[in-house]
Amino acid sequence: MSTFVLSAALVLSACGGDSDSNDDFSEAPAPRTQPDPVTNTTAADAATMGDYAVAEEEYDFGRMTVYDNKNGDSYDTDIHGYIQYPQDADGPFPVVLFLHGRHGTCYDGWGIDDDDCANPIPSFRGYEYISENLASHGYAVISVDANDINDNDSGPSNGDTGGLARAMLVVRHLDEFRDINAAGGLGLDALMGKLDMSEIGIMGHSRGGEGVNQTVLYNRAQPEPHNITAVFSLAPTDYNTQTVSQVNFVALAGYCDGDVEDLMGNFAYDTSRYAVDNDPYPKFQLIPMGANHNYYNTVWTTDSRPDDWTILDSDGDDPWCGENAAGNGRDTPELQQAQGLFFIASFFRYFIGHESDFAAYWNGQTPVPGGICPDGQGPCDDRYLLSVHAPAADRLVIDDTLDPASLTTNNLGGSVWFDGFSSYGICQTNGRPGEGCDVATPTFNIAEQLFMAWDTSATYRSELLGLNATDYQVLSVRVGVAHGDADNESGQDFHVILEDRDGNRVEALASDYSDGLFYPPGRAFYDSNHGSQKTTLNAVDIPLTAFEGVDFTNLNAVELAFDETPAGTVQITDLVMQRVDF
Structure with missing residues (x-):
């Protein structure tokens, strides 16, 4: 999660443009302008005791x-x-x-x-x-x-x-x-x-x-x-x-x-x-x-076995979750x-x-x-x-991936394209075993999701059909870095691109706005002595101000361009525009 100033997202009219001119952005309709509650760059600390006995x-x-x-x-x-x-x-x-x-x-x-x-x-x-x-x-x-x-x-x-x-x-x-x-x-x-x-x-x-x-x-x-x-x-x-x-x-x-x-x-x-x-x-x-x-x-912390991780890993030596492992992440x-x-x-x-x-x-x-x-x-x-x-009224779903139709058509009715991938498809894990998405077992999210694997530059593209995004502040997608692919071991990164109907394209690097694109740490989960490694789906939230230069009143497409690493596999769901000052 990266810091950005929300109030900037409330003046997207300075970033958009009409369809007749890319040089005059003054005519774009103003978005809603409810007060911005965010003025700090670090979350308020709740640890301090209050004034009441x-x-x-x-x-x-x-x-x-x-x-x-x-x-x-x-x-x-x-x-x-x-x-x-x-x-x-x-x-x-x-x-x-x-x-x-x-x-x-x-x-x-x-x-x-x-x-x-x-x-x-x-x-x-x-x-x-x-x-x-x-x-x-x-x-x-x-x-x-x-x-x-x-x-x-x-x-x-x-x-x-x-x-x-x-x-x-x-x-x-x-x-x-x-x-x-x-x-x-x-x-x-x-x-x-x-x-x-x-x-x-x-x-x-x-x-x-x-x-x-x-x-x-x-x-x-x-x-x-x-x-x-x-x-x-x-x-x-x-x-x-x-x-x-x-x-x-x-x-x-x-x-x-x-x-x-x-x-x-x-x-x-x-x-x-x-x-x-x-x-x-x-x-x-x-x-x-x-x-x-x-x-x-x-109370549970002081019991005879406070570290419940040892239920799975009796030696406590998993490299991430084991308390006996040097350099663990506990x-x-x-x-x-x-x-x-x-x-x-x-x-x-x-x-x-x-x-x-x-x-x-x-x-x-x-x-x-x-x-x-x-x-x-x-x-x-x-x-x-x-x-x-975000609440329903503050969310515009581009693709929830809840249906196999997401391989061809998004929630807006726009076409979906997969260009350059060695394999792609839709899957859903089955809960406790975490099976069902073979690219990463276990995956401990049960959302229907898309998976995409590439060994050369590849692009996922979803058509937006002239979408007016001025009511929204962030472009979000949940991403899982599949631990079943050794090409992911150094983590993953990709560009997110917004394109308007005049052909203007602006890209943002996902890792600039998310700290969750690392390879899932730990020993294999289904090892004889359980490990901690599992894939989860986590948010990449990019403020729309990062795409200044496109016409937010007339968007044509969003792309995920996997051009930062030579190969890899990811799982995605919940491609949405959101307001987050609820």
């Missing part, structure tokens, strides 16, 4: 019955957790809820119900470093204890159960706090009138990620649904193929996750991005290249929690609290703060691969 209440609201729609079981669970909020402040405070994932529930031994053991494992306490920070900035944060669900769905025979139970538990907690806000009670009269539940954010980790994803649909089916508008799915499972629509949604999948090693968060992102026509909310895919599964939760627990704080806190402070300081990162335009870089300074955007899928 933090109050906390641990609560126990009794028991409820939850259902397992996978096997028909039902059982009771505690309605237990804590809420942190600004002390001695009037509010109302925006509400965020956290849900941990599947983990052991008792330090005394596996299989002991947490209600019956002397030392329950407090997984719900593992995100205090985030909840305290948010509360100090004026938010009320609920963290839910889901140990009773883990007691009932964690046996190997139960497979992917528990998603509905977790969704029911989340909604019940929100119901209780809605009642407390209205009338007090349950020992929390101090919170009456202090909770702003007009827009609610929810975060779930691991199975909790799948739980909050399922909460979106379950909540909408209730007689009095809550207005959940932001969902952060942290290293989620996706056994139930969740579609997360009509909310601001981010799915984070750590490249070195040894528990959800197939990066199922990418699956949820792929499934959700075009699921609902006219979806007014953006979607995000986020891949931290050095992150494992457990370190985001401080994040320390401290660094991973610093990034967890930045991503989760900034997401909710922007999309729930509407703090515009955090727009710059989530608009996909500015580097991460140096505090989450290994050297503490940065830049390090090659370690955090963010893909942005």
Whole structure:
């Protein structure tokens, strides 16, 4: 992700031209000019504590019955957790809820119900470093204890159960706090009138990620649904193929996750991005290249096997993800929690609290703060691969590659051409094995995608039919560098070319605007002792100001010219024009 000044993209009328003259650009219609929230060149740092002292209440609201729609079981669970909020402040405070994932529930031994053991494992306490920070900035944060669900769905025979139970538990907690806000009670009269539940954010980790994803649909089916508008799915499972629509949604999948090693968060992102026509909310895919599964939760970080990568790689010697490998690419627990704080806190402070300081990162335009870089300074955007899928009204799809027709015709009805490739086609991977695109197994994105291989200069061309692009700010495409091709080992690069109907052509180099075009690191994934190497699809976002000199009111074609390296293979999807100041 490269830095660029968004406000320049809002004056594309200075870059376009009419069809009669290439020299007089003054007649091009002006694009929309809503205010540009981006004024900084590095994303605002969320790590600093706010001005409020933090109050906390641990609560126990009794028991409820939850259902397992996978096997028909039902059982009771505690309605237990804590809420942190600004002390001695009037509010109302925006509400965020956290849900941990599947983990052991008792330090005394596996299989002991947490209600019956002397030392329950407090997984719900593992995100205090985030909840305290948010509360100090004026938010009320609920963290839910889901140990009773883990007691009932964690046996190997139960497979992917528990998603509905977790969704029911989340909604019940929100119901209780809605009642407390209205009338007090349950020992929390101090919170009456202090909770702003007009827009609610929810975060779930691991199975909790799948739980909050399922909460979106379950909540909408209730007689009095809550207005959940932001969902952060942290290293989620996706056994139930969740579609997360009509909310601001981010799915984070750590490249070195040894528990959800197939990066199922990418699956949820792929499934959700075009699921609902006219979806007014953006979607995000986020891949931290050095992150494992457990370190985001401080309780799990201190357990007997905190580095879940060793589940796959018992020797820990994978050259990228193995902590015992010299020069590995891993994040320390401290660094991973610093990034967890930045991503989760900034997401909710922007999309729930509407703090515009955090727009710059989530608009996909500015580097991460140096505090989450290994050297503490940065830049390090090659370690955090963010893909942005703008709301429907701010997105014009050139080619979503959702159909084999993409080999000949794009979404606009324009022709598609492949010139000089040794092979090309369309494929879709099948989820957990990552198979289905033979050019790179595994590929852990399930989007339908094009693959293209070349051993001489080659060009992909998509006709734009006189497209007027003045409403948009970036040209985006998601690209995977196929690890099955040794010609990619030094990474890949290519030119992106815009052409207008007067024949003006301007090119931009992809690597100037993306840090994600490197060869996937690590030992082979399906090695006898698992490696980390897998291909993912990541964004190349080029500001339209990079193409100054073409007539943005009358575009003829976009090309991807593979002329920077002698040979290689890539996979692509989501060729779109976007506005990103949503």
